[in-house]
Amino acid sequence: MSDDVRIADRPDRLTSETSEGAQELSRRVATPTEELGREVGAVLRLDGVTLDPRQVDYERKDDETTIINMGPAHPSTHGVLRLMLELDGEFVLRTKVVIGYLHTGMEKTAEALSYVQGATNVTRMDYLSPVINELNYSLAVEKLLGVEVPERATWIRMMMSELNRVSSHLVWMATNGMDLGSTSMMIYGLRDRELVLAFFEKTAGLRLNLNYVRPGGVAADLPDGWEDDIEVICNTIEERTDEYDQLLTGQPIFRNRLIGVGAITAEEALALSLTGPLLRSTGVPWDLRRTMPYLAYDQVDFDVIVGTYGDNFDRYAIRLNEIRESIKIIRQCAQRMPAGDYRSQDPKVTPPPRARIGESMEALIHHFKLFTEGFHVPAGEVYSAVESPRGEIGCYLVSDGGPKPYRLHVRTPSFVNLQAMPLLMRGASLSDAITMISTVDPVLGEVDR
Amino acid sequence: MIPLPPSAPPAVLCEDALACDGAFFPTREQYLDLVAALKADGFEMCVDVCGVDYLEHPGRALPAGVTPTRFEVVVNLMSLSKRQRVRVRVQAGTERPVVDSLFSLYPGSEAPEREAFDMFGILFEGHPDLTRILMPEDWEGHPLRKDYGMGHVPVQFKEAPGPR
Numbered sequence: 001m002s003d004d005v006r007i008a009d010r011p012d013r014l015t016s017e018t019s020e021g022a023q024e025l026s027r028r029v030a031t032p033t034e035e036l037g038r039e040v041g042a043v044l045r046l047d048g049v050t051l052d053p054r055q056v057d058y059e060r061k062d063d064e065t066t067i068i069n070m071g072p073a074h075p076s077t078h079g080v081l082r083l084m085l086e087l088d089g090e091f092v093l094r095t096k097v098v099i100g101y102l103h104t105g106m107e108k109t110a111e112a113l114s115y116v117q118g119a120t121n122v123t124r125m126d127y128l129s130p131v132i133n134e135l136n137y138s139l140a141v142e143k144l145l146g147v148e149v150p151e152r153a154t155w156i157r158m159m160m161s162e163l164n165r166v167s168s169h170l171v172w173m174a175t176n177g178m179d180l181g182s183t184s185m186m187i188y189g190l191r192d193r194e195l196v197l198a199f200f201e202k203t204a205g206l207r208l209n210l211n212y213v214r215p216g217g218v219a220a221d222l223p224d225g226w227e228d229d230i231e232v233i234c235n236t237i238e239e240r241t242d243e244y245d246q247l248l249t250g251q252p253i254f255r256n257r258l259i260g261v262g263a264i265t266a267e268e269a270l271a272l273s274l275t276g277p278l279l280r281s282t283g284v285p286w287d288l289r290r291t292m293p294y295l296a297y298d299q300v301d302f303d304v305i306v307g308t309y310g311d312n313f314d315r316y317a318i319r320l321n322e323i324r325e326s327i328k329i330i331r332q333c334a335q336r337m338p339a340g341d342y343r344s345q346d347p348k349v350t351p352p353p354r355a356r357i358g359e360s361m362e363a364l365i366h367h368f369k370l371f372t373e374g375f376h377v378p379a380g381e382v383y384s385a386v387e388s389p390r391g392e393i394g395c396y397l398v399s400d401g402g403p404k405p406y407r408l409h410v411r412t413p414s415f416v417n418l419q420a421m422p423l424l425m426r427g428a429s430l431s432d433a434i435t436m437i438s439t440v441d442p443v444l445g446e447v448d449r
Numbered sequence: 450m451i452p453l454p455p456s457a458p459p460a461v462l463c464e465d466a467l468a469c470d471g472a473f474f475p476t477r478e479q480y481l482d483l484v485a486a487l488k489a490d491g492f493e494m495c496v497d498v499c500g501v502d503y504l505e506h507p508g509r510a511l512p513a514g515v516t517p518t519r520f521e522v523v524v525n526l527m528s529l530s531k532r533q534r535v536r537v538r539v540q541a542g543t544e545r546p547v548v549d550s551l552f553s554l555y556p557g558s559e560a561p562e563r564e565a566f567d568m569f570g571i572l573f574e575g576h577p578d579l580t581r582i583l584m585p586e587d588w589e590g591h592p593l594r595k596d597y598g599m600g601h602v603p604v605q606f607k608e609a610p611g612p613r
Contacts, residue, residue: 011594017475021586034552036578106576108593110584140570204514225600270493270529273557346507379510383525383536385496396499400506407593411497411525411561419560 025084025096027062031156039086039094041423043268063238065093072101076179076434079444083421085433092433095425097418102448110408111307114374115215117143118405122395123209126446129172131164132388133446134213136410139294140384140395141215144377147349150341151296153217158295159230159333160203160212162326164236167196168389169319169326172441173244179438180257183250192240195233202229215397216350217343229336234327241323249317256315262424262436265310272419274393278323278440281307281314286388300332315439322389348375372405390414390441412446457486468495472536473594474515478572481549484524492526492535493556499523500541504595519573520546521567524558541571568593 030038071082080101086094110121122137123130136155142149144186149157174189203225204212212219223229248254257413264274267283288303289297305321307314343350351370352363369375379401385394391413398407417440422437458479475483484495501521503509511517520541527534541548550573551558562573563582570591573579581588590597 019586022580023582032577038556038559038577078488100581100585103583104506105592108599112599128534147479271556273494273496273555275496286529291529292534383497385532394494394497394525396497396525398501398506400509404507408500409497409499411499411503416497416557419557 011012011215016304020098022394023098023100025067025086025094025173026384027067029062029105036094039096039422043096043271043423048284048384050239065360069411077437078166078175078442080382081418081437081444081447082441083425083433083437085425085430087430090429090431091100091423092430094427095176095422097421099130099418099447101339101442102444103125104449106449107408107410110405112404114403115377115405116370116374118408119214120209120211120263123211123412124387124445125412126393126414126443127208129164129388129390130208130210131160131384132393133410135161135295136384136386136388136395137397138215139211139344139409140382140397143381143382143384144347144397144399145345145375146327146378147216147344147346149217149344151338152340153342153344154295155337156218156342157213158297158300159330159337160200160218161234162329162333163196163199163233165326165389166330167193169323170237172319172389172438173323176438177248177274178255179434182248182251182254188240188244192237195236199226199229199233202226214343215362216346217341219263219343221342227334230330234331237323237329239353241320241327245314245320246380249320251271255313257318257432257435258439260309261312261428261432262439263309264420264423268423269310270381272418272423274391274420276388276413276417277318278417278420280305282310283308286394288385292385293382294386297329299306300329302329312439316371318388319441355430363415376401376403377431387409390443390446391417395445410446410449412449414440414444414447415449418442418447454486454490454593456489458482463561464489465488466597471537474538474540475538476568477541477548481551481554482576484537484551485554487526487535490528491530492533493564494529495524495551495558497523497525498558498565500546500569500593501572502569502593502595508564516540517534519543520545520569521549522565522571524551546570547572549574552576557582558608567591570594594605 024359066087067089070078071077072086082098084096084098085092106121106125110118113121119137122133126133170193172191174186178186200210201207204210204219211262264282266284269279269282277287277393283306285304285306290304301323305318307318347366351367357367377399379399381398383394383396393413394411396409397405400406420440425433473483501523503521504519507517518540522539522541524537541547550562552575562576563570566573566579566592567581567583
């Protein structure tokens, strides 16, 4: 009968089952000074000044503040993000991010998959920009392999990345609108994303986790009539982006919720290793597509959007305008798409065409080797990075010369950007906390991997 | 290859372009000084910190003079002003891997270092809050170590017995 005790009568049981121990926010008296400083958002290191973070809120004692949990199952945390907040009334004093609820060991899994299979694994990390994940992984593998990718493959990759950036930003517009109470924006954003996803389905066969960009090129050529599809997508989204601009940008409630909220400076952003729209909102014109060009981004014309104040409104404006810039790049890709192969013809990397297997023994052997063992990558290590919609996504790959990665580490922008939370939250009201999560735009799939 | 900043301790360099793409190999004692010198030299951002367990790949290419250990900490720094990247690889030890934390130089290294601790058990001295970050608090072992077993669920596609 002892199992029938209600959980409400046994609070200790409830705590022991859900506790994350030292990962949680603890009382001030039990927190070391350095960590307390981090939790209140002290970021910059001033030479010669030793600041005791206990002095920051010296008048506040543990029994005057409340520690609350937000998440991991909160609808506005964009997944299973758990924030522990210390509140003084309605205002946030300390923040600690507790993550790991979606951890599935994808870096460990990658060590058991061959290089060919690896793309299916990484595409599931950032599920809003799968193409860019695959691209990042493929570029790292190709750098170690020394494989040349045909020009058409490069331009297809670029066009698909930009389409993916558009769809990712549209989802951000949708969820951000929803967090701020604009449910119509949510419906519009998700509706327009469908346009892009339908094109992905037509091209790669899948809507979300495409496995389209692979080491050596892309999985399939663009479908017949793709120019018309791209034209429709570009025209529609461009027109509708103007509508959303009109719908949200001037809206007084929307503006009041965003302007001046969550402002950070460029120094703070650099110290916290923030990248992507968070860094650009502070006025730093850092976009890997421009500053460290990969693919053929140095041959297309686009603008890097930067903000001024580093607040939530700047981050909104950057993402909105990045949709327009991406459309510009997609148009140029469609115009200048070169003819030729869509994947490398190196038989060590690329499987032979289906028709060849029946007639050529060599093709059969290559096909068999490629799908049983996979190709061997020379020993070495490499770091390559691309610009994802959330910032710099990097891939650190170590090969021991075998057919599987020895170590695959993905530097995911959301994981690093979440470190800005204590700084952004400090002094903000609890309702603004939702806006902060939203404008950092974490994707929990890549935070926890 | 990026030249060593003048204030840096004499660290070993690597020439082989493919094997390590240009990296510094400081000892554990030189590590923090070298990174501080690189930061002063214009590397404003610490992009990434990660660990590698070389248990099953001991014969990796390293420049002469570097004693390989089982664990290695790899730091990627970036200079926005010079548009350069540089990698720092430090041998962290075999039995009890421990290196200095970069938190005092780059606050943004906090979460990646915690991840390296969680996944490899590499200790970072001076880190403000070295707790697990991705795994549950009561987890035993460090999953990305090479001697940590892989879980495996057997899959039977045909004629599998029903759930009950």
